[in-house]
Amino acid sequence: MIKGVLFDFDGVVVQSEALHKETFLELLAPYGVSVSEERWYREFAGTGSRHIFETLVRENGIKADVGALVEQRKSIYEARVRQGALKETPGVREFLSLLRKKGIKTAIVSGSHRSNVAAALSVLHLGGLFDVIVSGDDLAERKPSPAPFLHAAKLLGLKPQDCVAVEDSVSGCASAKAAGMRLVVVQSPASKDLYGYDAIIDDFSEFPLGMF
Numbered sequence: 111m112i113k114g115v116l117f118d119f120d121g122v123v124v125q126s127e128a129l130h131k132e133t134f135l136e137l138l139a140p141y142g143v144s145v146s147e148e149r150w151y152r153e154f155a156g157t158g159s160r161h162i163f164e165t166l167v168r169e170n171g172i173k174a175d176v177g178a179l180v181e182q183r184k185s186i187y188e189a190r191v192r193q194g195a196l197k198e199t200p201g202v203r204e205f206l207s208l209l210r211k212k213g214i215k216t217a218i219v220s221g222s223h224r225s226n227v228a229a230a231l232s233v234l235h236l237g238g239l240f241d242v243i244v245s246g247d248d249l250a251e252r253k254p255s256p257a258p259f260l261h262a263a264k265l266l267g268l269k270p271q272d273c274v275a276v277e278d279s280v281s282g283c284a285s286a287k288a289a290g291m292r293l294v295v296v297q298s299p300a301s302k303d304l305y306g307y308d309a310i311i312d313d314f315s316e317f318p319l320g321m322f
Contacts, residue, residue, distance in 0.1 A: 111272065111322075112214065112272060112273065112274050112292070112321050112322050113214060113215060113268050113272040113273070114214060114215040114216065114217065114263065114266050114268045114272060114273040114274075115209055115214060115215075115216050115217075115273070115274050115275075115276060116216075116217045116218075116219050116259055116262050116263065116273050116274070116275045116276070116286075116291065117216065117217065117218055117219065117240075117275075117276045118156060118218075118219060118220060118275070118276060118277045118278060118279070118282045119218050119219075119220035119222060119227055119230075120155070120156065120220065120221075120222055121155065121156075121278040121279065121296065121298055122199060122202075122276050122277065122278050122296050123198065123199060123202055123218065123236070124196050124197065124198055124199065124230050124234065125196065125197050125198070125199055126196050126230065127150070127151070127155055127278075127298070129187065129190060129191075129195055129196065130155075130187065130222075131145065131147070131150050131154075133183050133186045133187045133190065134159075134162060134163070134166075134183060136186065137179055137182055137183055137186070138166060138170075138172075141170060141172045141174075142170070143166055143170050143172075145166070147299050148299055150299075151278075151279060151280070151298055151299040151300035151303075152280055152300055152303055153165075153280075155278070155279035155280070155281065155282075155298075155300065156220075156221045156253050156277075156279040156281045156282045157221055157252060157253060157281050158221045158222075158246045158252050159180045159183060159184065159222075159223065159246075160176060160177075160180055161252070163176045163179045163180060163183075164176055167179075184223050184225065184226060187226055188225060188226060188229045191226070191229045191230050191233055192229060192233060194233070196230055196233065196234065198234050198236065199296065199313055199314060200313040200314065200315065201313045201314030201315040201316075201317075202236075202313075202314045203236065203239070204314070204315075205314040205317055206236070206239040206240075207239070210239065212322060214322060215241050215242075215266045215267075215268065216239065216240050216241050216242075217240060217241060217242040217243065217244065217262040217263075217265070217266055218240050218242070218243045218244065218245075218262075219244045219258045219259050219262045219275070220243075220244065220245050220246060221245075221246040221252050221253055221258070221281075221282075222245060222246050223245060223246060223247055224243070224245035224246075224247045224248070227243060227245055241266060242262055242265045242266055244258050244261055244262045244265070248261070249261060252281075253279075253281040253282050253284070253285035254280075254281040254282075254284035254285045254288070255285060255288070256285055256286075256288035256289035256290075257285075258285060259273075259275055259285055259286050259289035259291060260289050263289070263291075270289050270290040270291050271290055271291070273291045273292070274291060274292040274293065274294055274308070274321055275289070275291045275292070275293050275294070276293075276294045276295075276296060277293060277294075277295060277296070278295060278296040278297075278298040278300065278301075279298065279300050280300050280303050280304065283295065283304050283305075283306070283307065287306050292308045292321065293306065293307040293308055294307065294308060294309045294310070294311060294317065294318070294321075295307045295309070295310040295311070296310075296311055296312075296313070297310060297311065297312050308321070
């Protein structure tokens with residue numbers, strides 16, 4: 111029986127991947143760097159700012175301080191969020207309210223900075239609907255390691271097999287499956303590369319409620 115739903119954040123709770131990609135490439139544009147949407151979802155979505163910058167700086171021979179780029183990008187992203195650049199995924203607010211009524215625990219399991227997640231939750235007034243937040247700042251291991259999902263389940267007091275993860279990226283799905291959780295995928299440009307899921311949805315109005 112499913113007792114907890116563990117949500118990736120970007121691309122799942124909020125429609126933010128385009129904004130993430132835009133703010134990374136804005137800083138790297140002076141160096142002539144570009145990344146296709148297909149590569150972004152296949153390789154970078156959900157993996158964390160430092161990994162993304164380290165990869166692109168290295169392969170393009172850029173002489174720049176990765177730590178400084180990470181902090182600049184975080185500030186730019188949060189400013190855009192507070193300016194209203196984000197929207198929640200259709201149906202997510204209603205779905206979270208339904209889970210609360212059913213007594214099902216909820217968590218965010220994100221590779222993003224905690225401050226990025228907090229800014230989005232504040233602007234969209236969604237913060238009170240999650241029991242636990244695990245961010246990319248909390249653990250040394252990131253997706254596709256199962257560690258983030260396992261940590262969230264532990265904080266919720268649940269066994270992994272009693273949880274369903276909701277993901278949209280290659281790294282996130284690998285993390286959830288390695289953690290031993292059931293998996294629902296939200297459609298994204300990475301969907302064609304995903305496998306092993308229990309259901310795939312366009313938005314939360316399509317979530318398979320028979321799981322509960």
